[in-house]
Amino acid sequence: MGMSVTISAATAQDVEQIFRLQYLCFQREAELYDNYRIDPLVQTLDSLRAEVADDLVFVARLGDEVVGSVRGFTDPDGTGLIGKLCVHPRLQGHGLGARLLLAAESALTAERAATRYRLHSGHRSESNLRLYRKAGYAQVGAVTGADGVQLILLEKDAADRDFVASA
Template sequence: MIIGPATAADATEILALQRLAYRSEAELYDDFSIPPLTQTLDELMAEFPGRTVLKAVDGEKIVGSVQGFQVGDTCFVGRLMVHPDWQGNGLGTQLMAAIESRFTAVDRFELYTGHRSSANIRLYERLGYGQFRTEKVNSRLSLVFMEKHALQGEIAG
């Protein structure tokens, strides 16, 4: 398994993975109009210049991806996805560590997930993220916003 930078040339394969990986989220909320399922290839490609996009490759196949971008002292993490056949094997944890390691000059990381996405919430909590607010989107969905403060260096002793 190799985790490294993705480019716009990977967008078609990442979009296919995104549609596969987010299908379970759509089923959970009975809403197949969620942005990861409706995003177009052009829209995804337009995100590459302003974001750090990582991919996890097994052989020749992209089996995971995550992206992040910095605004001020915060890295916003999004679109963590793992191929269903690879879920539960630590790949999501590895991708999160990889994206966090790319943003060494931030004070905090922020992300969000749906309120019914208990596996996602458990993963993020295990990685040190805590919930700090929720936002109701509609009668079926509330977003849970989570944050993690970056390490501020070693403690002098």
């Protein structure tokens, strides 16, 4: 391809690309759980627009194409909540997910004073869980999501940001 992938804050102009990418990327998760009502697949475009306006949303770009995305916000107790991390299937396995995760963590600490980070993944999503564990996250619980999928809850203290993104 000859181009490098850059990570930057998402803009309102990115919303439709993020929306399409999210739908593409989470098909594999839906298939894994035989559940096509998971949150990333039923989210509305207007809801995503609101997230881009209000939350910290980052994209990975290859030229003009959005090939990855992640979102984060803080809850009232200072925990940075990270979600909907996705990378285009053709670019998975090259460290983009790790780079997006690090961007979200950095911004949550710098811009929102997060003291720890929390995220979740489906209990069968081994590649996601492997990424999060490699990034220093530890399981702190499990819940069943509104869509019926069993979720593993993972956390990491913001002071433990010793993870180095690899490409």
